[in-house]
Amino acid sequence: MKLIQEFFQRKSKVMPGIIAGLHTFGAKAQFNPHVHMMVTMGGMTAKGEWKQYDYLPFEMLRKQWQTVVLKLLREKLSREEIKRIQPILQQAWNNHQNGFYIYAPKQKGNIKEQLRYIGRYMRHPAIGMSRIVAYDGETVSFRYKDKKDGQMKIETLSVEEFIGRLVQHIPDEFFKLIRHYGIYGRRIRSLCRKILGRWQEQVKRWIIKMNRIKRRNWSQRQKEQSGQDPAICRRCGNCYEYKGEVCQENGRLVIRYTIDLMARKYLERMIGYQTGNAKKEEKSQESQPLRVPLQSSTFVWVVTNKKKSPTKW
Known part of the structure; x- marks a missing residue:
């Protein structure tokens, strides 16, 4: 300086x-x-x-x-x-x-x-969540750009080594x-x-x-990067409403947070559909909720019938 x-x-x-x-x-x-x-x-x-x-x-x-x-x-x-x-x-x-x-x-x-x-x-951290491509409990794989040849590459480390690389930057x-x-x-x-x-x-x-x-x-950040509003369903054009968060603990999908009781019941039903523990009822395509694979940590959004700009969250 x-x-x-x-x-x-x-x-x-x-x-x-x-x-x-x-x-x-x-x-x-x-x-x-x-x-x-x-x-x-x-x-x-x-x-x-x-x-x-x-x-x-x-x-x-x-x-x-x-x-x-x-x-x-x-x-x-x-x-x-x-x-x-x-x-x-x-x-x-x-x-x-x-x-x-x-x-x-x-x-x-x-x-x-x-x-x-x-x-x-x-202000960005050592590794963003978007760069982590795989985690199996023992190893972590993440993307990085090699400045020598300008190519995107994947590196896989053990969990201990990965944590060691991160904590040295605290x-x-x-x-x-x-x-x-x-x-x-x-x-x-x-x-x-x-x-x-x-x-x-x-x-x-x-x-x-x-x-x-x-x-x-x-x-707004996602829309600038991809050109697609993440709060708008690409299939029907309706808006998404935030209902809560589901995460994986001990091999099971559990609800971490919901906005209300109805949202909790809905997410419990969705987990049942994903795990096969709930009876699959025949529903019309219009009333059937959009089902997406739930990963280790997923923010759950539900398509509504409101064709308008989504509320800021």
């Missing part, structure tokens, strides 16, 4: 805004610490004016970042440790003539959508993974917001307002 702040201060005499997020994991949940940053393309001058800036010398930052990292390592180590790892540090310097890795392509397009994506990415108590610097700092954030608002009114040049980016619910 100091590198970015010092660069803006030297070149433009401005204070930028920086949001930094620490990730300790890679694609396979292995230990791979790195930092993601969102940096304003400009900053606040000492006179309280906003100054635009549209260039960052990434090649220079790579070399500076390399120098800072190796210098910090030498400062934190004892003389005996430095002598022992000095060949490794020298090799790291020689093997990276262009500096350490900094990836910062120019972003174009919908700024709000990019901010949503980057903000969500900075931060210490009170340790902040996301930090704010510059004009986003806690001490001067409100003041900078007021100054920037006055400047925007005077020059009639509006920078995107973060408070206009509203948090989306699960249905």
Whole structure:
């Protein structure tokens, strides 16, 4: 962060805004610490004016970042440790003539959508539930993208090894993974917001307002990704209503939560249909409920006859 702040201060005499997020994991949940940053393309001058800036010398930052990292390592180590790892540090310097890795392509397009994506990415866990493809009680299989060839692959681990990979990324108590610097700092954030608002009114040049980016619910996120509203049945076009949650415990399907007594009776009947313990009654196709395979943990939705937009949940 100091590198970015010092660069803006030297070149433009401005204070930028920086949001930094620490990730300790890679694609396979292995230990791979790195930092993601969102940096304003400009900053606040000492006179309280906003100054635009549209260039960052990434090649220079790579070399500076390399120098800072190796210098910090030498400062934190004892003389005996430095002598022992000095060949490794020298090799790291020689093997990276262009500096350490900094990836910062120019972003174009919908700024709000990019901010949503980057903000969500900075907060995501080591492995999302959607990446887990199989679990049999002894092993866990999950998808990951191999950055060497760009292909999606499957890795299978024992439960113990899988848990071990995850718990190493649990931060210490009170340790902040996301930090704010510059004009986003806690001490001067409100003041900078007021100054920037006055400047925007005077020059009639509006920078995107973060408070206009509203948090989306699960249905909206799924619709943006797949183009299909998950609360609308693809067969009949009717709406789904949330009734409760069914999970698997000791090889049996049990009801974890229902919204009311009628929903519980309905889910009990559905479990009976799935397990074959209930008598199958002949029903017309219109009145028969939609049956879906219940997995280890399933949110149950029921098709209603209401052809209207589903209620937000």
